[in-house]
Amino acid sequence: ETGVTQTPRHLVMGMTNKKSLKCxxxxxxxxxxxxxxxxxxxxxxxxxxxxxxxxxxxxxxxxFSPECPNSSHLFLHLHTLQPEDSALYLCASSTGQxxxxxxxxxxxxxxxxx
Amino acid sequence: xxxxxxxxxxxxxxxxxxxxxxxxxTDSAIYNLQWFRQDPGKGLTSLLLIQSSQREQTxxxxxxxxxxxxxxxxxxxxxxxxxxxxxxxxxxRDSGAGSYQLTFGKGTKLSVIP
Numbered sequence: 001e002t003g004v005t006q007t008p009r010h011l012v013m014g015m016t017n018k019k020s021l022k023c024x025x026x027x028x029x030x031x032x033x034x035x036x037x038x039x040x041x042x043x044x045x046x047x048x049x050x051x052x053x054x055x056x057x058x059x060x061x062x063x064f065s066p067e068c069p070n071s072s073h074l075f076l077h078l079h080t081l082q083p084e085d086s087a088l089y090l091c092a093s094s095t096g097q098x099x100x101x102x103x104x105x106x107x108x109x110x111x112x113x114x
Numbered sequence: 115x116x117x118x119x120x121x122x123x124x125x126x127x128x129x130x131x132x133x134x135x136x137x138x139x140t141d142s143a144i145y146n147l148q149w150f151r152q153d154p155g156k157g158l159t160s161l162l163l164i165q166s167s168q169r170e171q172t173x174x175x176x177x178x179x180x181x182x183x184x185x186x187x188x189x190x191x192x193x194x195x196x197x198x199x200x201x202x203x204x205x206x207r208d209s210g211a212g213s214y215q216l217t218f219g220k221g222t223k224l225s226v227i228p
């Protein structure tokens with residue numbers, strides 16, 4: 001148990017659906033991250049929030065919309081996804097804005113887009 | 115652009131053997147390097163974090179080394195056990211632009227045979 005939780009753990013959705021992924025960290029961290037892990041590809045950073053402000057957005061399509069209402073919660077809103085968006089979506093958190101700080105990961109949400 | 119390579123992609127060893135996993139990166143301007151373990155369908159568990167000023171870190175049966183100038187890191191696992199079976203991921207945090215970016219390798223899938 002890393003102190004980072006994600007819900008749901010599994011999600012199946014159609015291309016016209018709207019759903020949200022939730023991440024919560026209980027570590028007192030103030031930076032949170034969304035990563036995408038596709039089969040046979042390295043983890044890809046999607047978004048970074050530090051002190052509730054988005055500080056990085058790695059050219060992610062607009063059908064993925066992040067939200068960070070406070071330092072403990074991070075959401076990823078999904079709409080009109082494509083089958084190639086099927087992947088494991090991982091949330092992580094770290095302390096402060098320091099570049100040396102270790103990231104702690106949640107268990108992930110396995111997303112399948114039909 | 116930083117690239118991280120892990121060799122081998124898969125490794126199968128009998129229980130009790132000592133083994134070495136390799137990680138190489140193309141840009142030596144890094145803040146730190148982190149080794150993770152990922153069980154099938156699960157999130158990442160941080161194993162060891164080596165800052166750029168350090169040469170190695172140890173935790174139990176695990177020892178990670180870092181040679182920043184040559185762009186290499188190794189993860190040594192002593193007296194391997196079936197419970198060590200997992201995918202091991204290496205990630206580097208660049209000191210350049212995108213200070214939150216962790217660049218991951220594709221991982222080495224380890225199987226320890228009882």
